[in-house]
Amino acid sequence: MAPERLSEFDLIEHYFAPLAGPAGLGLRDDAALLTIPADHELVTTVDAIVAGVHFLPDDPPTTIGWKALGVNVSDLAAKGAAPLGFLLTLALPAQTEAGWLADFADGLGRAAALWHCPLVGGDTVTMPGPLTLSITAFGVVPRGEMVRRAGARPGDILAVTGTIGDAALGLPLAAGQETPWSGALSASERAYLIDRYRRPRPRIGLAGLLRAHASAAMDVSDGLLGDAAKLLAVSGVGATIEAQSVPLSDAARHVLAAHPPSLERVLTGGDDYEILCTIPAGKWGAFAAGAVEHGIAVAPIGRVTGEGTLDIMGPQGPLSFARLSYTHFSQESA
Amino acid sequence: MAPERLSEFDLIEHYFAPLAGPAGLGLRDDAALLTIPADHELVTTVDAIVAGVHFLPDDPPTTIGWKALGVNVSDLAAKGAAPLGFLLTLALPAQTEAGWLADFADGLGRAAALWHCPLVGGDTVTMPGPLTLSITAFGVVPRGEMVRRAGARPGDILAVTGTIGDAALGLPLAAGQETPWSGALSASERAYLIDRYRRPRPRIGLAGLLRAHASAAMDVSDGLLGDAAKLLAVSGVGATIEAQSVPLSDAARHVLAAHPPSLERVLTGGDDYEILCTIPAGKWGAFAAGAVEHGIAVAPIGRVTGEGTLDIMGPQGPLSFARLSYTHFSQESA
Numbered sequence: 001m002a003p004e005r006l007s008e009f010d011l012i013e014h015y016f017a018p019l020a021g022p023a024g025l026g027l028r029d030d031a032a033l034l035t036i037p038a039d040h041e042l043v044t045t046v047d048a049i050v051a052g053v054h055f056l057p058d059d060p061p062t063t064i065g066w067k068a069l070g071v072n073v074s075d076l077a078a079k080g081a082a083p084l085g086f087l088l089t090l091a092l093p094a095q096t097e098a099g100w101l102a103d104f105a106d107g108l109g110r111a112a113a114l115w116h117c118p119l120v121g122g123d124t125v126t127m128p129g130p131l132t133l134s135i136t137a138f139g140v141v142p143r144g145e146m147v148r149r150a151g152a153r154p155g156d157i158l159a160v161t162g163t164i165g166d167a168a169l170g171l172p173l174a175a176g177q178e179t180p181w182s183g184a185l186s187a188s189e190r191a192y193l194i195d196r197y198r199r200p201r202p203r204i205g206l207a208g209l210l211r212a213h214a215s216a217a218m219d220v221s222d223g224l225l226g227d228a229a230k231l232l233a234v235s236g237v238g239a240t241i242e243a244q245s246v247p248l249s250d251a252a253r254h255v256l257a258a259h260p261p262s263l264e265r266v267l268t269g270g271d272d273y274e275i276l277c278t279i280p281a282g283k284w285g286a287f288a289a290g291a292v293e294h295g296i297a298v299a300p301i302g303r304v305t306g307e308g309t310l311d312i313m314g315p316q317g318p319l320s321f322a323r324l325s326y327t328h329f330s331q332e333s334a
Numbered sequence: 335m336a337p338e339r340l341s342e343f344d345l346i347e348h349y350f351a352p353l354a355g356p357a358g359l360g361l362r363d364d365a366a367l368l369t370i371p372a373d374h375e376l377v378t379t380v381d382a383i384v385a386g387v388h389f390l391p392d393d394p395p396t397t398i399g400w401k402a403l404g405v406n407v408s409d410l411a412a413k414g415a416a417p418l419g420f421l422l423t424l425a426l427p428a429q430t431e432a433g434w435l436a437d438f439a440d441g442l443g444r445a446a447a448l449w450h451c452p453l454v455g456g457d458t459v460t461m462p463g464p465l466t467l468s469i470t471a472f473g474v475v476p477r478g479e480m481v482r483r484a485g486a487r488p489g490d491i492l493a494v495t496g497t498i499g500d501a502a503l504g505l506p507l508a509a510g511q512e513t514p515w516s517g518a519l520s521a522s523e524r525a526y527l528i529d530r531y532r533r534p535r536p537r538i539g540l541a542g543l544l545r546a547h548a549s550a551a552m553d554v555s556d557g558l559l560g561d562a563a564k565l566l567a568v569s570g571v572g573a574t575i576e577a578q579s580v581p582l583s584d585a586a587r588h589v590l591a592a593h594p595p596s597l598e599r600v601l602t603g604g605d606d607y608e609i610l611c612t613i614p615a616g617k618w619g620a621f622a623a624g625a626v627e628h629g630i631a632v633a634p635i636g637r638v639t640g641e642g643t644l645d646i647m648g649p650q651g652p653l654s655f656a657r658l659s660y661t662h663f664s665q666e667s668a
Binding site for chain 1: 365
């Protein structure tokens with residue numbers, strides 16, 4: 001059954017109504033109705049992903065919905081917000097298969113359940129072009145406690161969660177591209193990196209600690225260095241980052257051992273969906289201890305300075321890169 | 335200057351930051367922060383429009399942003415909500431001209447100012463396909479007062495605002511298609527119908543009256559009869575609509591005089607962005623008087639019944655149509 005035979009009503013009933021939370025009114029009204037708890041504010045963000053630009057057209061459909069929701073929930077987590085729900089815009093080529101839709105909805109539903117972020121509404125349209133998804137995610141924070149990008153102060157510790165660069169290394173593997181380093185990896189390492197590219201794990205467990213301790217935060221989507229530069233610029237400060245302090249997976253370490261120039265891809269490639277934050281030095285101990293309790297790795301990678309520049313230090317001195325991040329409207333290969 | 339030379343940062347700074355409300359945090363953070371007034375709830379809706387599907391690729395860019403926002407604000411109005419702001423996802427072909435963007439942002443900004451609905455955030459991505467826009471709009475209603483689709487009761491009066499069918503007649507004129515009836519129209523009538531297709535006027539002035547008096551409401555986007563069928567189905571009721579009571583513009587009357595079969599296009603073509611509502615008979619007087627005070631035309635077009643069917647009565651008896659509305663995933667010409 002191809003979707004040109006399915007009405008929008010059928011699509012919603014078969015695939016999406018099972019994912020809906022109460023705020024979605026059964027997906028049978030024109031709008032969703034969200035109640036914000038007393039003394040809280042609404043945090044909202046939107047990110048779109050396009051086949052061939054942000055994911056590979058032959059990525060497993062179970063991972064595509066997962067990623068589309070994950071990149072948005074990651075923004076909520078970085079702002080210290082708890083997920084409340086999401087709206088889905090799905091622009092589907094007419095030849096999309098029913099099996100694809102079923103798998104897509106399955107992956108999306110599992111991610112939504114995992115992150116307590118139910119579907120509350122959306123729109124489905126015909127796309128005479130590549131499959132395109134846009135998700136608007138909603139979260140709540142106690143009033144006045146949203147963590148901004150602007151807020152880093154000289155002396156703060158710059159830190160990131162998890163490991164950096166895995167997704168950027170996973171992309172060429174997922175695309176089946178030749179690399180000078182993939183021979184250095186085991187099959188399970190390759191699978192790990194590809195999964196990091198396809199299925200971000202937003203750090204929602206860190207939201208409360210960020211509200212309590214962070215002076216600024218954002219998620220790392222476009223590349224660690226470029227995103228750090230954005231946070232610092234809007235805060236009116238600079239920083240020094242120690243490249244050897246950036247936390248890496250074993251797989252990424254094996255890549256760098258085989259091919260040291262891949263450090264640029266690791267530090268600027270993006271799709272990490274880890275959290276970059278600045279923590280005043282006096283709060284670092286409590287923040288790090290809390291992260292351990294939540295089972296989330298956090299690593300200090302540098303210090304905020306008053307200089308207004310971002311300096312990257314390697315073992316032999318300052319490093320420089322052709323560019324700091326993946327940017328839209330330039331070459332798409334990061 | 336083509337946008338492949340513009341970074342996403344430049345796009346935001348040049349074209350979209352001037353449209354931003356305070357909740358957008360200068361469009362320099364990962365998320366928007368919305369404060370919902372005490373004792374209110376958030377109403378939110380998303381609609382996407384795709385070049386070649388929902389608007390014509392050569393429509394004036396000042397009207398494209400206007401329409402994308404209008405179709406969403408229309409949903410808010412139908413739910414009895416006051417606009418609060420919107421998120422914009424803009425998926426742009428690489429060859430989009432800077433002049434196009436400037437005009438697009440100008441039209442969008444004028445609509446946003448007119449409807450008191452500022453930009454609060456968004457995402458801009460490269461689209462290797464047709465220009466696609468998705469807008470998420472936010473509104474607020476006093477707690478418990480959102481007007482649902484489900485709620486129509488037998489005996490209620492079915493009513494619509496404004497005039498019906500203008501946009502569906504304007505579409506072939508805007509597309510330069512041959513019609514059997516365009517010769518019956520003056521130049522100003524043709525311009526009127528085209529403008530009705532391109533620039534919806536959401537009935538935000540009616541929101542308070544709907545909250546006070548309507549048992550159910552929705553906006554007419556996919557065609558009067560099809561949308562009425564949806565409202566009735568979810569309410570578990572039926573209705574009789576008197577075709578000759580459906581309010582028409584002078585231009586639409588001239589079309590029907592020249593070509594009576596166009597009645598189907600008028601009643602099922604969609605893109606009206608008028609409000610369809612059901613009003614308990616005892617409240618009709620107050621509702622109609624309030625609408626006059628607000629300068630919004632409302633017309634009774636039929637009665638809700640307990641039968642579960644939608645009957646369309648013409649001057650010579652029941653009418654039937656091949657289909658009741660424009661539907662996605664079928665032929666796109668409505």
